[in-house]
Amino acid sequence: NAGVTQTPKFRVLKTGQSMTLLCAQDMNHEYMYWYRQDPGMGLRLIHYSVGEGTTAKGEVPDGYNVSRLKKQNFLLGLESAAPSQTSVYFCASSRQGSLITDTQYFGPGTRLTVL
Amino acid sequence: AQSVTQPDIHITVSEGASLELRCNYSYGATPYLFWYVQSPGQGLQLLLKYFSGDTLVQGIKGFEAEFKRSQSSFNLRKPSVHWSDAAEYFCAVGAGNKLTFGGGTRVLVKP
Numbered sequence: 001n002a003g004v005t006q007t008p009k010f011r012v013l014k015t016g017q018s019m020t021l022l023c024a025q026d027m028n029h030e031y032m033y034w035y036r037q038d039p040g041m042g043l044r045l046i047h048y049s050v051g052e053g054t055t056a057k058g059e060v061p062d063g064y065n066v067s068r069l070k071k072q073n074f075l076l077g078l079e080s081a082a083p084s085q086t087s088v089y090f091c092a093s094s095r096q097g098s099l100i101t102d103t104q105y106f107g108p109g110t111r112l113t114v115l
Numbered sequence: 116a117q118s119v120t121q122p123d124i125h126i127t128v129s130e131g132a133s134l135e136l137r138c139n140y141s142y143g144a145t146p147y148l149f150w151y152v153q154s155p156g157q158g159l160q161l162l163l164k165y166f167s168g169d170t171l172v173q174g175i176k177g178f179e180a181e182f183k184r185s186q187s188s189f190n191l192r193k194p195s196v197h198w199s200d201a202a203e204y205f206c207a208v209g210a211g212n213k214l215t216f217g218g219g220t221r222v223l224v225k226p
Contacts, residue, residue: 031212040218042207042219043216048213090158090159098212099147099211104161106158108158
């Protein structure tokens with residue numbers, strides 16, 4: 001099992017460019033999450049998905065879009081990148097959404113710089 | 116809304132010494148509390164979690180945490196640190212299916 005993988009590991013964009021981050025999990029998990037990590041602020045939830053074809057907004061969704069066309073994949077899109085989106089992005093997945101019985105498994109992260 | 120504060124941004128500890136990381140939370144109901152560790156270049160790994168019952172929770176890698184409702188705290192401890200414990204540690208509070216993280220504490224271990 002690879003667990004949770006993220007592509008790419010690093011990326012540099014210019015302001016206004018677009019890109020898509022890919023998260024893949026091979027654990028047959030229903031729930032998937034996208035977080036961003038900024039110094040001193042911990043991780044903040046951007047969007048999440050409770051199953052194939054469904055997505056929902058998290059704490060900081062503005063400027064991002066997501067799609068979950070396949071159960072194993074969760075894509076995070078930036079349509080017009082801004083310097084404020086410079087961050088480390090983490091994907092996570094869990095079997096169901098219960099914080100009591102489940103564990104969120106995290107990918108290794110994608111470091112994005114927007115110039 | 117829930118929130119988490121980790122008062123210490125950096126902590127330096129000697130190898131073999133004890134470690135305590137502070138975490139204070141704000142939440143209206145009974146909290147679900149978590150500690151995660153992030154080693155350099157890695158994603159987050161769950162160390163332990165608390166939902167109810169015994170207020171002293173044992174986790175992986177020799178860590179434990181104590182829930183104190185009166186102080187709204189969930190401090191993480193390890194009796195004797197190893198060089199491999201150098202990492203960033205995050206406390207989190209859960210509600211529904213969402214986690215709210217603190218800002219993290221970076222631990223440096225001196226030989």
